[in-house]
């Protein structure tokens with residue numbers, strides 16, 4: 001079976017690539033509001049990624065949700081791989097709450113796709129498909145541990161992974177958006193040393209945007225993540241300029 005990772009360009013998919021070792025990484029350019037920035041960053045990093053064009057961005061909602069996204073994408077990869085059997089990793093992780101990255105979805109989509117690709121006149125041998133969410137129970141921190149255990153370094157993971165929603169013109173991370181802050185917390189927890197530049201941006205963001213949510217009980221990602229954020233903030237609070 002050919003292993004294909006649906007690559008989003010974010011930190012999770014960067015780590016899953018190093019751990020799962022797919023035969024091919026596929027980034028689907030859906031022409032969303034962030035596609036151009038993502039494409040720019042992928043090109044800057046010069047990684048070996050196949051880019052497929054599929055303009056689902058036309059159905060993108062204000063909240064960035066594209067309904068049925070992973071149903072379309074798994075179908076797309078089936079067509080892209082022709083008659084070859086394929087194992088498709090959706091790159092879902094513990095933070096994902098959408099239903100098209102759930103175990104239920106995977107079971108149903110595997111059932112449907114394998115049915116449609118069962119042996120018939122146009123494909124006499126049929127095609128086997130396995131859509132997987134093998135990393136669904138892993139947090140960013142778990143993925144980073146797995147990557148380090150496999151011989152990776154914190155420096156490489158920090159410098160080469162990328163999650164930012166609002167990068168600047170040259171593709172630098174803003175360090176004051178949700179994915180940037182979550183990446184920061186994950187690395188802080190592992191004892192990574194940050195530049196002052198990063199700390200001066202991310203600590204005020206945490207203080208202004210995240211801590212009030214934790215204090216009012218609306219952050220909603222569980223007590224262990226919340227206490228980790230608070231302890232990381234405590235460690236670096238001298239950089240809080242608010």
Ligand SMILES: [Zn+2]
Pocket residue numbers: 163164165166167173174175176177178179180
């Ligand atoms: Zn950012």
